[in-house]
Amino acid sequence: MTLPRHVIVVSDHTGITAENMARALLAHFPDEDLTYALRSFVDTPDKAQAVAHEVAVLAEQEPRPLLFTTITVPEVLEWLREAPAVHFDLLSQSVDRLEAEFGSQATRLPGRFHDMTDQQGYLRRMEALDFALATDDGVGDKQYGLADVILVGVSRAGKTPTSLFLALNHGVRASNYPLAEDDFEQLSLPRPLEAHRAKLFGLTIDPRRLHAIRTQRKAGSQYASLEQCEYEVRRAERLYAQWKIPVRDTTSSSVEEIASGILNYLR
Amino acid sequence: MTLPRHVIVVSDHTGITAENMARALLAHFPDEDLTYALRSFVDTPDKAQAVAHEVAVLAEQEPRPLLFTTITVPEVLEWLREAPAVHFDLLSQSVDRLEAEFGSQATRLPGRFHDMTDQQGYLRRMEALDFALATDDGVGDKQYGLADVILVGVSRAGKTPTSLFLALNHGVRASNYPLAEDDFEQLSLPRPLEAHRAKLFGLTIDPRRLHAIRTQRKAGSQYASLEQCEYEVRRAERLYAQWKIPVRDTTSSSVEEIASGILNYLR
Structure with a gap:
């Protein structure tokens, strides 16, 4: 050995x-x-x-x-x-x-990249984090006008970790809005999103994976059932298609990968 | 030019x-x-x-x-x-x-470090983030028994960004508890913290810096006044000393620096 x-x-x-x-x-x-x-x-x-x-x-x-x-x-x-x-x-x-x-000398000081030398960038990140928290999970939609991006998706598709990561690591003002039953019963965009169509970014996920994640949280519930997960994902994807919202599948992607994809899209 | x-x-x-x-x-x-x-x-x-x-x-x-x-x-x-x-x-x-x-071949596949190859580590980080959000800012104190660390400090000392960073990037179950007026009027530890003394980690900050940060949020308020900031920081530091809580000054430190210091302490 x-x-x-x-x-x-x-x-x-x-x-x-x-x-x-x-x-x-x-x-x-x-x-x-x-x-x-x-x-x-x-x-x-x-x-x-x-x-x-x-x-x-x-x-x-x-x-x-x-x-x-x-x-x-x-x-x-x-x-x-x-x-x-x-x-x-x-x-x-x-x-x-x-x-x-x-043609110049390096400072060769201890690492300075993760300190506050870049004060402005640092403040932007902290401010973006406050914003992401204040507009997490559908709250604070009055502030959507200030968002750089609004992540949309069903519960447990990866919205919150991604928006916090984007804010904390990249200073992106990322909000997120959860799609729920009510949103699927109408043909229009959910009302809080109507004025911000250009900022929307959809997250989708394999219903079986969603079922596994939700089961960990609330085993045996209607919320976690495979039928419910299939229904919600299907309706969410229909909504993305109808409103031409860019979509990313999060099933086998890490938060870092999803965030990098969104950053590429925003650029 | x-x-x-x-x-x-x-x-x-x-x-x-x-x-x-x-x-x-x-x-x-x-x-x-x-x-x-x-x-x-x-x-x-x-x-x-x-x-x-x-x-x-x-x-x-x-x-x-x-x-x-x-x-x-x-x-x-x-x-x-x-x-x-x-x-x-x-x-x-x-x-x-x-x-x-x-004496072996590298895979030379596209970067795999930030993907989900390390499933267990990834799930731990996502789970820690859920935990940090559920126990942010003094809520969810019933769950403190499951925390790896509980950050303590006055409002705007850097608790929330640090706990989210620790969770998201390092899978540390970091809670945070805000010290407020009520906590300073008694001689004992705040009740929710009593049973978890060994997990406490204090954040402190220069009162002038705190004053500047709070002024950005609520200019002219009692909350943002220099006197109030001085009072709160003094009382918080007294509490740390009294209960032998390790302390870190966040005045000129980034979230990354504070988090790395806490990780060193936890190890």
Whole structure:
């Protein structure tokens, strides 16, 4: 029996970029048995030395640990370069090339991307999150005029996670409106949506998947029944077609994938 | 006058990792005038050819565009390698090294990290988001027993964005409880928190910053007044000290930074 391989991800800031990169790389090796550790805010030589020591302890076992770093401060990186691991220095080489291309010096300060350097962008995201929460699940429709996009779909099609993700990560003012029984009994668009047709974006989902999701919430209910799910999805899709609303199937898509698709559409 | 430099980020999937990487690198050059474009889901040679064409058009102007790619599918990447730009191939080299280290072939399929391959992790995140929404802003305190962490703080100290971020991005079941007037008039912990002392995490903020944030929401109100903000923050900090609740100052921290700090604490 082989032990799992240790993956140590080290960042001088939040570690979000570092962890994403390491996981994106290692996703190409789905059969490897890996165990992850993230060390964030490693921004001094002392902290780096402590992590290097930790790596050295792990390296006493086979196989060798994999060490991913996004650190660019030379005095900090130095310690990690000496650690007994396979080292993936994810930024340094590209920073060197950018220095050459720009003909200027990189700051090589600890990671600044996820901080508040971009104050305006940050405020926009926080403000969009407030907006998404205030217009979640059909409430606050008086504010739809201020929305960038209004997600439409039946209950549990993925509207809320997607609108919160769009707001929090991209500063998009995303509202969402749940389609329900009442909306299917009329031929017109639901009244709160009428004036905002150009902002609508429909989410649909395989009725069987919807049935599974709803069953987890309310097993045995009419709401969760396959018949009800089939009915709602069919009627929702008819509404999208009738009003020429762009649609995305969320059945096997993650929130990140759905959100990226919507961003492409908005651009 | 020089034109801004075009930065084109190309991914065969959501582009989240690619964009984070490009921005993390370019954050080291704050004085450069850059304009970003993201091309996501570029997963066929045809789509890559279209992007290469777009780059060629931009390259007719000085300075040369910067092209960042996280594509590992050889037939797709090929087109972008030929584009007239400074090319930063962010993954290929590391994938090669990992192949050598593992002694196995990389899948080199389009990005799989932000999809639903990790079903269990994905469901945990969605479930955590439901939980965070159901226990946001002091509601649903009956469910605190199921929380991983309960953020405590005065109104507008950053509790809601942080708990939603922790849930959505990390699958942490984060609740949040707003400290208000009533809570300051007693010597005990607020009743809903009493049984969960070990899960509490306090957020604090500079009263002047809080005053500015609240003024944006309700200018001229008692709620937004500097005196009120000073009073609330002072009392909240006294409560943290009294009950030995770990505290984090959010004044100049982003949600990502606060969340990473809390994750470190939880580990």
